[in-house]
Amino acid sequence: MIRISLDAMGGDFGPSVVIPGAAKALERHPDVTFIIFGQKAECEPLLARYPKLREKSVFHDCEVAITMDEKPSAALRRGRYTSSMWRSIEAVKTGEADAVVSAGNTGALMAMAKFCLRTMANIERPAIAGIWPTLRGESIVLDIGATIGADAQQLLDFALMGGAMARALFEIDRPTVGLLNVGVEEVKGQEEVKEAGRMIREASLSTIAYHGFVEGNDIGKGVVDVVVTEGFTGNIALKTAEGTARQMAELLRSAMSRTLLSKIGYLLAKSAFDLLREKMDPRKVNGGVFLGLNGIVIKSHGGTDAEGYASAIDVGYDMVRNALNDKIAQDLKTYHARRLPPAGPEEAA
Amino acid sequence: MIRISLDAMGGDFGPSVVIPGAAKALERHPDVTFIIFGQKAECEPLLARYPKLREKSVFHDCEVAITMDEKPSAALRRGRYTSSMWRSIEAVKTGEADAVVSAGNTGALMAMAKFCLRTMANIERPAIAGIWPTLRGESIVLDIGATIGADAQQLLDFALMGGAMARALFEIDRPTVGLLNVGVEEVKGQEEVKEAGRMIREASLSTIAYHGFVEGNDIGKGVVDVVVTEGFTGNIALKTAEGTARQMAELLRSAMSRTLLSKIGYLLAKSAFDLLREKMDPRKVNGGVFLGLNGIVIKSHGGTDAEGYASAIDVGYDMVRNALNDKIAQDLKTYHARRLPPAGPEEAA
Numbered sequence: 001m002i003r004i005s006l007d008a009m010g011g012d013f014g015p016s017v018v019i020p021g022a023a024k025a026l027e028r029h030p031d032v033t034f035i036i037f038g039q040k041a042e043c044e045p046l047l048a049r050y051p052k053l054r055e056k057s058v059f060h061d062c063e064v065a066i067t068m069d070e071k072p073s074a075a076l077r078r079g080r081y082t083s084s085m086w087r088s089i090e091a092v093k094t095g096e097a098d099a100v101v102s103a104g105n106t107g108a109l110m111a112m113a114k115f116c117l118r119t120m121a122n123i124e125r126p127a128i129a130g131i132w133p134t135l136r137g138e139s140i141v142l143d144i145g146a147t148i149g150a151d152a153q154q155l156l157d158f159a160l161m162g163g164a165m166a167r168a169l170f171e172i173d174r175p176t177v178g179l180l181n182v183g184v185e186e187v188k189g190q191e192e193v194k195e196a197g198r199m200i201r202e203a204s205l206s207t208i209a210y211h212g213f214v215e216g217n218d219i220g221k222g223v224v225d226v227v228v229t230e231g232f233t234g235n236i237a238l239k240t241a242e243g244t245a246r247q248m249a250e251l252l253r254s255a256m257s258r259t260l261l262s263k264i265g266y267l268l269a270k271s272a273f274d275l276l277r278e279k280m281d282p283r284k285v286n287g288g289v290f291l292g293l294n295g296i297v298i299k300s301h302g303g304t305d306a307e308g309y310a311s312a313i314d315v316g317y318d319m320v321r322n323a324l325n326d327k328i329a330q331d332l333k334t335y336h337a338r339r340l341p342p343a344g345p346e347e348a349a
Numbered sequence: 350m351i352r353i354s355l356d357a358m359g360g361d362f363g364p365s366v367v368i369p370g371a372a373k374a375l376e377r378h379p380d381v382t383f384i385i386f387g388q389k390a391e392c393e394p395l396l397a398r399y400p401k402l403r404e405k406s407v408f409h410d411c412e413v414a415i416t417m418d419e420k421p422s423a424a425l426r427r428g429r430y431t432s433s434m435w436r437s438i439e440a441v442k443t444g445e446a447d448a449v450v451s452a453g454n455t456g457a458l459m460a461m462a463k464f465c466l467r468t469m470a471n472i473e474r475p476a477i478a479g480i481w482p483t484l485r486g487e488s489i490v491l492d493i494g495a496t497i498g499a500d501a502q503q504l505l506d507f508a509l510m511g512g513a514m515a516r517a518l519f520e521i522d523r524p525t526v527g528l529l530n531v532g533v534e535e536v537k538g539q540e541e542v543k544e545a546g547r548m549i550r551e552a553s554l555s556t557i558a559y560h561g562f563v564e565g566n567d568i569g570k571g572v573v574d575v576v577v578t579e580g581f582t583g584n585i586a587l588k589t590a591e592g593t594a595r596q597m598a599e600l601l602r603s604a605m606s607r608t609l610l611s612k613i614g615y616l617l618a619k620s621a622f623d624l625l626r627e628k629m630d631p632r633k634v635n636g637g638v639f640l641g642l643n644g645i646v647i648k649s650h651g652g653t654d655a656e657g658y659a660s661a662i663d664v665g666y667d668m669v670r671n672a673l674n675d676k677i678a679q680d681l682k683t684y685h686a687r688r689l690p691p692a693g694p695e696e697a698a
Contacts, residue, residue, distance in 0.1 A: 134596070135596055135599055135600070145531055148531070148538065148539050149539070180585060182494055182497070182580070182581055182584040182585065189497065189581070190497050190498070190581055215585070215588050216584070216585040216586065216587065216588025216589035216590075216591070216592055217588040217589065217591050217592030217595070218592065219589060219592055220589070220592035220593050220595065220596035221592060221596070229585075231531070232531055232538070232539055232582065233581065233582050233585055235531040235565070236529060236531065236564070236565040236578075236582055236585070236586055237565065237585055237586060237589045238565065239564050239565025239566040240565035240566065240568060240569070240586045240589050240590050240593075241565075241589050241590065241592075241593040242565070242566050243565055243566030243567065243568055243569035243570060243590075244569050244589075244590040244593040244594055244597075245593055245597060246566070246569065247483070247484055247569035247570070248593075248594060248597045248598075249597075250484055251484070252601070252621075255618075255621035255622070256618055256621045258620075258621055259620060259621070261617045261618065261620070262617065262618040262620060262621035264614075264617050264618075265613075265614040265615065265616070265617030265618025265619075265621070266614065266618055266621075267614070268610045268611065268613050268614030268617065269604075269605055269610065269611040269613075269614025269615060269618065270614075271607075271608060271610070271611060272601075272604035272605045272607055272608070272611035272614070272615075273604070
């Protein structure tokens, strides 16, 4: 049994996406139960349409709904203890739920999650990990926007956490990890990135295979399972890739409708285009994972539909089933145990 | 008459791409003459095949050729005064050429260009500007890798220089300029980017229309004519976009060859695909422009073919014809004249 709490009021479309999305996810994972937090007037009529979901879920009425443009500090002031966002996170803290999924505003969700769940021991800053479609399948990219900037130690923490997530998501033993940089030569790039490279190499971690530096074009090739960067660059890389994919789809569409022959060609090749669309479908790779908190928090894209929301629940399901946070905690413990200085006289006494 | 000097030994294929590329560019621009620097044994036989080019060019034999993997410092030590790269840049310094084009290694080219031409007054760091295909046409993105990091003043300089380049390249009066950031709200992002935004707004520059922040996905949409960022992020964004475009083309190709119907569809729609390929053709948008030096330096992609190299020459031609560096110098002068403190007693005396 896997128990997932849902912030029904999050996202551009609130419960009208969250509830059908949960129903879809339930069809795929009959061993899931939901705790749904939202405004009763909106949620009840929707839940009535999905009797199976209703049966496998508990609903809690919440007065406050955090809006998509609310600043994190304002959201905390207005919504702590009372909002659907807060309470769905709190369900993870109290142990009622194994993970929480929200399509709500990222800044508010991160602020509340940090405040409520706190960061794990030895983790200074949480990260948001995204799942990136590649030519070889999927890779994990982090941080895609939790915080701006990261020092070498934080980049190493991201490498550890991303590696644990890759083991949980892709079910592989020793994922490859690369540091995003402007060149693969050891001499190039930001100081923090170079220092992080040295530190990861020296730590000779058993849970990841450190690949070295990767460049922007290596992400889409799927050169490594985990790409590590700080949040500013990661966010810009992610959005630039999304923009390029949309741009190419747009150009293709307009090119295909230019002549009669190309229109016929389009119809004949429709199945191929559908396949392409599915492979690059942002809804399928929906779901950023907050890493480094005492609890599993999944961020669904705010503008997604029920299918995309269900994918975000899928990610949460996999993370719980494969014990993401135990893996992270174990990896951090192993790493920090080795780098601790020898016990001083006080501890030895 | 526009005079362009060429480093024939630069790039993965040296003169076998540079010389046919120059011949192509000459067909398009009969008012160009070339000064070609390279190793005689390799270049002479190639030049013999292009009599028109030979007639419109002067050849200088150079002993040293800089390799693609040579470190900038080593290239300077080994190739100063003697290499084809140095001498082709020097031709701009002495006034024999109006611009130089090289497909040689970027680090060495920038190091030599800085050493030989020096940066313009009031410019601390040069930038490399790339031309980015968008849904609306083309945009300029800088810096795509000249240096790592930039403070607010340097970002403002990039905005000024990119604006001047947009006026020269797109022949528009007042290009729109955006600062690349992780969110469009004024509160988000790196401190330097926020500070640069304030400074650009306060400077109320007459030569550019400041748009505010743009996000990664706005580049491909063509939201602004000029996107400003520091070199680390710019380089990663550029390479991520290239990787995504290649990834989509690859997925499309494999999808189109999956069934008989989709294969037939592909043949019927071939003209559409050719159009798409041409629009996204990296050779067509080849040519980074070094901005902020006392001379016009064009970097061609190292792995390009003759068509791509000719495009880089096209860019150089446009930059000379539209007086890029005069525009930059004028804009910098106007900006700095206004922000100078009132003359002190010494100057007033």
